[in-house]
Amino acid sequence: MKKVFVAVVALVLLVAAGVMSAYADDKPRLGVLRFTNDTHASWWTSGVGRDLQDMLASELVSTHSFSVLERKELDAVLGEQDLGTSGRIDPATKAKIGKIKGAQYLIAATVSAFEENTEGTGAGIGIAGINIGGSEAKAYMAVDLKVIDATTGEVVDARTVEASAKSSAAAVSGGMGMFSGGLSQHKKTPVGKAIRACIIEISEYLQCSLTKKDSGCMAAYNAKEGKRKETTKKAIELE
Numbered sequence: 427m428k429k430v431f432v433a434v435v436a437l438v439l440l441v442a443a444g445v446m447s448a449y450a451d452d453k454p455r456l457g458v459l460r461f462t463n464d465t466h467a468s469w470w471t472s473g474v475g476r477d478l479q480d481m482l483a484s485e486l487v488s489t490h491s492f493s494v495l496e497r498k499e500l501d502a503v504l505g506e507q508d509l510g511t512s513g514r515i516d517p518a519t520k521a522k523i524g525k526i527k528g529a530q531y532l533i534a535a536t537v538s539a540f541e542e543n544t545e546g547t548g549a550g551i552g553i554a555g556i557n558i559g560g561s562e563a564k565a566y567m568a569v570d571l572k573v574i575d576a577t578t579g580e581v582v583d584a585r586t587v588e589a590s591a592k593s594s595a596a597a598v599s600g601g602m603g604m605f606s607g608g609l610s611q612h613k614k615t616p617v618g619k620a621i622r623a624c625i626i627e628i629s630e631y632l633q634c635s636l637t638k639k640d641s642g643c644m645a646a647y648n649a650k651e652g653k654r655k656e657t658t659k660k661a662i663e664l665e
Contacts, residue, residue: 454636457495457532457576458483459504461569467540469609469617477609478625482535485629491637495529531582531636532574535628538586539568542617564592565616569624571631583635585647588654589623591616 461478463470479497486492542565566588573583593616612618634643 453491453493455493455495455528455530456486456632457500457529458486458497459500459532459534462534462536464536464538465540467537467542469612470537474609478535478621481622481625482533482628485625486632489629489633491633500532529576532576533628533632534572534574536570537567538570539566541566562592563616564590565620566590567620567624569628571628573632573635585631585635585651586654587624587627587631589620589627591619591623 458479460475461482462475476497483494483497487494542563567590568586568588571583571585571587572581574580575582609618609621612621631647634641634647
């Protein structure tokens with residue numbers, strides 16, 4: 427009986443492992459490229475493209491809907507090739523990418539718009555270089571997203587993602603010395619919140635477009651895209 431029990435347990439574990447393996451194989455396998463920038467945003471410095479690349483990769487992993495390639499796997503093939511703006515892949519590079527553990531799609535993102543302003547809401551109080559209240563800071567960010575078929579090199583989907591954020595009038599800023607390096611200094615600012623919101627929106631959109639396309643979620647994104655285009659069109663007409 428003991429041998430039979432052990433055999434049954436082993437069989438169950440084997441089947442479970444097979445199911446999990448099959449489930450993992452069903453997940454779209456993505457490679458996130460280094461973000462590029464078409465704006466004059468003051469927070470964009472050397473290394474920020476890599477920071478945003480890592481943020482999006484982590485966010486995609488957390489959805490449990492994708493298998494995400496390690497950055498070193500992509501770097502070994504792409505080197506310094508920049509696909510963010512053009513979305514074009516060199517034929518030789520395309521062949522190599524297609525062999526990276528079944529890579530299906532490359533995700534390219536370009537920061538295409540960024541606005542930041544501060545509106546006065548009172549005099550505020552200055553204490554030892556720290557400003558408390560007195561203004562409301564706002565930030566707006568747009569990211570042009572491309573989904574590239576790793577086998578054909580074609581752009582199979584494109585979308586513009588937007589996000590905005592603001593701080594309350596009672597926010598504390600300046601002189602804190604709490605964050606340093608890369609984007610960390612913007613972590614709790616409207617800039618950081620807008621960036622984070624864009625990353626989450628990109629992740630949720632990809633989850634919808636690549637894994638839930640028939641669930642009806644695309645209707646909401648298409649409506650949002652239509653509204654964005656209409657707002658942009660009106661803004662251009664007013665200029």
